Amino acid sequence: GNSVTQMEGPVTLSEEAFLTINCTYTATGYPSLFWYVQYPGEGLQLLLKATKADDKGSNKGFEATYRKETTSFHLEKGSVQVSDSAVYFCALMKTSYDKVIFGPGTSLSVIP
């Protein structure tokens, strides 16, 4: 079946550090891949997405590249800020007519 695996958290970084959150997936065909972010007390919101192999999604300094050969979609940011502290969810969707499969989430804390 379809599934998403993320690196376990929590992750704690100092401000301006480099961030990588690993995500790998299992799915047949060519799913679309997403990163969602959840700030404290809020719902999930889309951070970025990629719909085909080698696509790079980017937003707010975050990037992730759809790697079909390694079935991965790792999230990166060159310099994190305290305001990036949140839970990050990797997700996949096979088609527009299907449900989204979410990973377990990775909690990130950025300290000044």
Place this chain on the structure above:
Amino acid sequence: DAGVIQSPRHEVTEMGQEVTLRCKPISGHDYLFWYRQTMMRGLELLIYFNNNVPIDDSGMPEDRFSAKMPNASFSTLKIQPSEPRDSAVYFCASSFSGGQFNQPQHFGDGTRLSIL
């Protein structure tokens, strides 16, 4: 633009009581999802609708849970009778299947439910 609107934001009630959570999806969206989030189990999909019709309710934990979508702009999730283990944050999300391929889901801010 109005996002997904959930009410109430917080609900505290005693076990055995009926609880009703409400959701107004984004206008024009044809999919609606109900999720439950806990520390132990993470984010769980309970049920989802397409054009007001339930498509998959396999995530509904037991018969005490029910969901309805009487029209395109309103959905409810009901728990009767409620139990302490139902305490969680419940999210509603909506999405649009047409147009650009694979549109993302838009989440409400959730209802934090505490059953005493």
